Amino acid sequence: MSVRILALVGSLRAGSHNRQLAEAAVKLAPEGSDVVLYEGLAEIPFYNEDIDVEGSVPAAATRLREAVGSADALLLFTPEYNGTIPAVLKNAIDWLSRPYGAAALGDKPVAVIGTAFGQYGGVWAQDEARKALGIAGGKVIEDIKLSIPGSVTRFAEVSPADDAEVVGQLTEVVVALNGHATAPAAV
Template identity: 80%
Template sequence: MSVRILALVGSLRAGSHNRQLAEAAVKFAPEGASVELFEGLAEIPFYNEDIDVEGSVPAPAAKLRAAAQAADGFLLFVPEYNGTIPAVLKNAIDWLSRPYGAGAFGGKPAAVVGTAFGQFGGVWAQDETRKALGIAGAKVLEDVKLSIPGSVVRFAETHPADDTEVAEQLTEVVARLHGHAGETVAA
């Protein structure tokens, strides 16, 4: 049985350390799992019920919803912007939470990880993301966490995939999410 995990990155910057962390997750996916890095969050308009009309949902939002519907689990990579969740990631969660009662998260497992410059690695933003995911209908894995502090220094010359400690921790996160998603698929 193959398990599909959709990765959403809350930073649009080309050199984003969270994007690099997501790339590492793709690389470290266990056998029987694939981690798909969603491209296109920047093109999705801000959520607005006036444009979320069946048959005329903006194409970028429809693409996100289709990818999420096809996923068995979610892995969100969250930088911390002014102590909270980046707008692009919150917007994706808002689109995926609709239509009300039938959103794409639909009880599927979701884990939240990330790295940030600060000494706590973005835990405030990650906590806010977990809260939003839970309200949006995901089965948030509260005990599957990874917060990496000091990203600017730690990853200045090393890709997260080449940092042994990070690689081990990220591999464990993906494996645990894979296990939860596999249980959901089998049920």
Template identity: 80%
Template sequence: MSVRILALVGSLRAGSHNRQLAEAAVKLAPEGAEVDLFEGLAEIPFYNEDIDVEGAVPAAATKLREAVASADAVLLFSPEYNGTIPAVLKNAIDWLSRPYGASAFNGKPLAVVGTAYGQYGGVWAQDEARKAAGIAGATVIEDIKLSVPESVVRFAETHPGDDTEIADKLTEVITQLQGRATAPAAA
């Protein structure tokens, strides 16, 4: 049985290097793991408790909650916007944190990776994403990290999946997350 890892990308831009990194993860998943790229974060309205009521939850938010609930683990791909987490990713985390006490994240191993233009590869945003996801109920795996700096230069002519160093590191991230998802009680 394959471990299903759901990938959420914090950039909506078609040419996003984080999206390309997630696409590479789909292709590089080792045997026994399957990485599914979630589509639809742009359709989810900003979290508002007034619209998060039984029988009236927006379909896009329900689709996200169901996708995470059915996954064995979650892998977030976060760029860095003004030194922090992008709104689209934070909004997804907010929807997933509810209803209170029944987060779709509960007990799910989660890792955060990404790339950014700056010299640190988006580590501030990735740290913020880990913090928010942990508060939302995810079992954040702090030691699984990949921050790729200077994305605009590094991936100007090379897709992340074709960069041997990045492909190897990304494969290791997926392998580690797969191991955490299959460990007893997702240790």
């Protein structure tokens, strides 16, 4: 049985470097695992407890919860918008934190990586995402980190999938997350 790692990308732009990084992760999945890129974050309405009631949950939010529920682990790719996490990714985390006590995110291994134009590669956004994911019930794997700075210049001529250093680092990330997803639960 294959380990299923669901990838969520915090940029909606079709040509975003974080999307390219996620697409590279799909190709680099080790034998015995699949990295699946989730499509549809743009369709999910902003979280509102008034519509998060049985029979009224928007279909897009239900699809996200089901996709996360059937995954063994999550891998989030986030750019940095004004020093923090993009709204679309924060909104997904909010939907995944509910229903309280039975959230789809509940205790799933999750890692956060990404690339950004700045000199630190989006570490502030990644730290904010890890914080939100942990509070929402995810099992944040703190030792899996990858921040790639200078995305606009670094990937101007070369895709992340064609950058040998990035491919090596990304492969390590996917293999490590795969290991956390298959590790037996602590008793």
